[in-house]
Amino acid sequence: MRSLLLILTMAVGTAVGLGLTWISTVDGYGPGLVRSGPWETWPKAGTETADPYARAALARAGELPLELADGIAFVATTDSAGRPLDGRCDIRISGELPQARFWTLTATDGQGRLIENAADRSGFTSAEVVWNRNGSIDVALGPRARAGNWLPTGARDRIALTLRLYDTSVGLASRTSDAPPMPAIATESCP
Template identity: 35%
Template sequence: MKQKATDLASVELEPAAISPASRNSVVRTVFAILLRAIGLILTIVLAVTVGVWSSRYMVARGSPLSTDMYGPWQQWRDIGRESADPYTKAHVVTTGKLRISADSAGTFEARTDSQGARLHSSCNYVVEGANMRGLWWSLAVFDARGNLISNDADRYEFTADTIAPNPNGSFVVTLGRDARPGNWLPTSGAGRLVLVLTVLDPATGLSADERAERNKHLPVIVREGCS
């Protein structure tokens, strides 16, 4: 019996041999799991990145959900209202600008000319506006950061009170680096430009139809040439 016990104790148990096919199957399974995990991580990162970028863009530039377009002119439709959407409210906060309520005025911004080309100080422009029929308005030019453009003429905007209109009540404003006669707004070397048109509602207010009619006749922005 002692001899048998000794013989059994001395027997070395060898692990069962794993076939190459089984080993390859395990490797493939592990590799597939790793690929799925990496794919999931990349999907999450991409989704977060796109979400953050799109949110920032919608806050800075707006979207059809929060703005209306009239040719080159963009209007945040509910700005200053209690019912404003989160993107509109965030836009007001992040820009730090005091905005007149959409119930009291129409505020329109243009970053392109009427052909869709980006406004730039290296180009000259003509802004042609129709008769506003008694409505008070202002037209100002800013750089891309929303700052007034420093210039020797100390001229930053025209209003219904300061413009030299045409006999029929329409008006023409020119934009460019070099001085010219008439209603000229200097753009210096500001680079990209933003035009802001503000039209105040009359004391009696405007109906939705009257606002829609007003918005059909916003100024046309024509590029003359660039240097």
């Protein structure tokens, strides 16, 4: 009876531990989250000092994160008002970006896959985008083509945006609460 109780206790402990680890890694890379509006990043996820939850999440997803010396990746799954990004809607990203030598902006579906479309475009780079005179950007996302900086969303119900800043002065290595101002994301119209 005593050995049965010990086995049951160990099984429950293992199940609870694995379950909590899975919950901690299913939406992000564990603790160390830094937010700036709708944009989120885990700056230490690609470093040698990454916590075990970040390492588990990266292994589960099969991702290779940026080393902090190379750059930093910000992900947005909601607009600035907190609404989930819906690819059936018209969405606008506008504002100034943190200083970086080079950046990429990519739109993906809810599973993190590039969105197939007739325009064969899934993102912009700092070299491709048309800049505003004041140095800010204005990028439209939506299911219908537009003039200017437009990214097709393929009318997916859930999309995510990833903004990668390369060779940037954004220094989040030692801080865990400060993030640079990031562009706003607004849902303009929805069918």
